[in-house]
Amino acid sequence: MSAKKTNTKTRKEPQVYYLCWTTGIEGSTAKGPKNGKLFCHYLPKNQHIDTWTPIRFELPKPIFEDYQGNDMGFHLFSERFRDLIDQHKQLKDSFQWLENPVFYRDEERLYFILHFYDIDDVLDENRIFWQSDGSIIKPAFTASKVQGHSIFTYMDKVCSFANRRAYVTKELKHAILEAKMTGVTFEGRNITNDLADG
16 A cells, blocks of 8 residues: 655745734724824825824733834833834835834833835835736735845835835844744735846
8 A cells, every 4th residue: 555645745845924913802903093094194105204293002911022012003002012022023114113102001011113205116016916006906916026125114105004004024023033022914915026046
């Protein structure tokens, strides 16, 4: 009787990941002011912010995450998460940190909003999924353009919300997992490997 052949081919790990909040814990989403505004009303595209007035975020339960989900769409990072990202910052990364506390009743913890103030072209336009209005449904990236970044976003000329999505390299993803940062999960994204070393 011959041995049954097994498929030993392993799936290649993505090189780029979309940084997401975990949404499984009820009460872990910070609530901003009820003024109908989202982050894109506060953060100018392609512009460094010199003066920042913090927004008051309140938690319904005392669940402070390292990557703090919120109802306004900001990237809110704990101090230790900010420090980890700064340790892995690459030459082409163009972002700044805006101090912004998060509250649970009388308890206050300092967080930092990640703001991309200069957005590089990192896209592979031949592999993007487009909407009919020209906005991007699902981005695809090019390895040579991503090289030199550890955390980045892309420019969507139609949808300003997309311009604030955060993507990380697999190296930064592994560092985040190793540090056991809470409140974060990842979704792999397409990347075209056009680098000579394969």
